[in-house]
Amino acid sequence: PNGVPRALRGTSIPFRFNDLAGLTAIMDDDEVGVIYMEVQRNDPPAPGFLEGVRALATKHGAVLVFDECTSGFRRPMGGMHLHYGVDPDIATFGKTLGNGYAINAIIGRTEVMQAAQTTFISSTFWTERIGPTAALAALAAMEQEDAPARVHQIGVNVQQRWQEAATAAGLDITVGGLPALANYTVTGLDPLLVKTYVTKRLLDQGFLGGMSFYASVAHTDAVLDQYFEALDIVMGELAHLDDAALVELLPDGAAQGGFARLT
Structure with missing residues (x-):
């Protein structure tokens, strides 16, 4: 597609939601480092689908990332993966955390998150406090209001x-x-x-x-x-x-x- 450098061709391989067989074929044919997906948006996951994805990631040593930027806090506190009982290696959350204020969060297992210690991450907003303050207030209100x-x-x-x-x-x-x-x-x-x-x-x-x-x-x-x-x-x-x-x-x-x- 337009805007994607040719050098990146093949570095991202799409798969269809609820198509465990299709994902299995991709995992068997390629060296996949990360499975990145939403837990649910329109259709609910078919019985066994999320569990199957989790098993594939574990089998092939891939990091399973659940994008909860849209689904997080729409059913249980903490993301839809808690509702379905399937734990990713990393989960991402968006501005719902701050009720619209600019704040994002990436959470995950310690051994996976420690990879950030061997790279360089910088930000203009390290000392910005509005987003984190809004997030703490919003999370407290979400719990109080259910x-x-x-x-x-x-x-x-x-x-x-x-x-x-x-x-x-x-x-x-x-x-x-x-x-x-x-x-x-x-x-x-x-x-x-x-x-x-x-x-x-x-x-x-x-x-x-x-x-x-x-x-x-x-x-x-x-x-x-x-x-x-x-x-x-x-x-x-x-x-x-x-x-x-x-x-x-x-x-x-x-x-x-x-x-x-x-x-």
Whole structure:
């Protein structure tokens, strides 16, 4: 792909989530030093998948890294790997740690983390205290508010209400994702046209929303009721539109597709 030096060709080998056989073939054919993956984003791991990945990493002496930048704190405190009971060698966490403030963390087994002692790591922000201070406060608040459990339940409710709203409107949708990182798609319509139309129409009614929902403890029942009042209208409109009609209603065109898998 564009932007990747040719000298790096073959240094990163993609595999499909829940395809343990595919990963096994890669591990058997190549000298792999690291398996880097998310624990879950859309589809849940199939029974035995994460355990199989863990076993492959151990068998081949590879470091297993779980990227928890998105999934961390969306179900249990400390990451989705705790929910599934599979321990990586390294786990990474993003700005959720500081409730949006700039802070990241990499944690791992001592013998793996000690490798950093033989390299050079420097930062302009070694003495910056806002991020770590925000992280300590945010983690304390998450525990006090039981935030992971709350955002999970909020997401479950939103997914259920999406389905109910679509059924009432006569719209065929597919709901997916982690409850706290929920999303839905509309069957039979161009996804970018739908996303653009839904976003525009929700903005018209005072909501910044699209085809996904990142649950927060700030999403009270009253806020969600208002959101679904607006969404009911939009879904009712979508039920009577096709792609040609959406194009006519979006003179500025559809939103850009953004990042997508290239391999």
